[in-house]
Amino acid sequence: MSKERAVPEMQSPPSPGQAPLNRTGPSAASVGPSADSEITWLLHRAAQRMRGATGEQAEKHGIQLRDYVVLSALGKTPNLTQGELGKALGLDKTTLMSQLDRLERMGLVVRRSDPHDRRARIPEITKAGNALRAKVASACDSVETAVLNSFSQDQVQLFRRILFEIIGDSEDRGSCL
Numbered sequence: 001m002s003k004e005r006a007v008p009e010m011q012s013p014p015s016p017g018q019a020p021l022n023r024t025g026p027s028a029a030s031v032g033p034s035a036d037s038e039i040t041w042l043l044h045r046a047a048q049r050m051r052g053a054t055g056e057q058a059e060k061h062g063i064q065l066r067d068y069v070v071l072s073a074l075g076k077t078p079n080l081t082q083g084e085l086g087k088a089l090g091l092d093k094t095t096l097m098s099q100l101d102r103l104e105r106m107g108l109v110v111r112r113s114d115p116h117d118r119r120a121r122i123p124e125i126t127k128a129g130n131a132l133r134a135k136v137a138s139a140c141d142s143v144e145t146a147v148l149n150s151f152s153q154d155q156v157q158l159f160r161r162i163l164f165e166i167i168g169d170s171e172d173r174g175s176c177l
Helices: 039-060 065-076 082-089 093-105 127-147 153-167
Strands: 109-114 117-125
Touching: 039 065, 039 127, 065 082, 065 093, 065 109, 065 117, 065 127, 082 093, 082 117, 093 109, 093 117, 117 127
Parallel strands: none
Antiparallel strands: 109 117
16 A cells, blocks of 8 residues: 655746745735835736727727727827837837738828938828727727726826826837837
């Protein structure tokens, strides 16, 4: 007759800076950020929530959230070169070029030569791109309104101004959305 040994359940080690969790310890909800957490953590978690909710709306219309962000930038600030657009969005050249290639294949963007510099290209939103951007914008506005519905209009405007000030006008190295 063989004895069976109880094998302890394996848990992955905590990430650096993360407190270890055990089965009898705090739930995932109680270890999340609180009102006195670091602003960076709060902004990160808020961005994740908004990206998830608005990304879902973009996907319902057949595009990615990044597609929508690029289309919105083109709609609000026409005649930017690809380089200027990348800086405005904080996207590196490689990421932006692949995004513009994708949007161009979908018929949502066209690129023309810059009349002042033949080496530069100016992406333009097409009529179809603008129509799709407007539909996604409306859906995203509804999501934003729902997320922010416990705040007054004045508080939402203050929040926008605070975010704008945090972003500032420094040049971003570029990253992926």
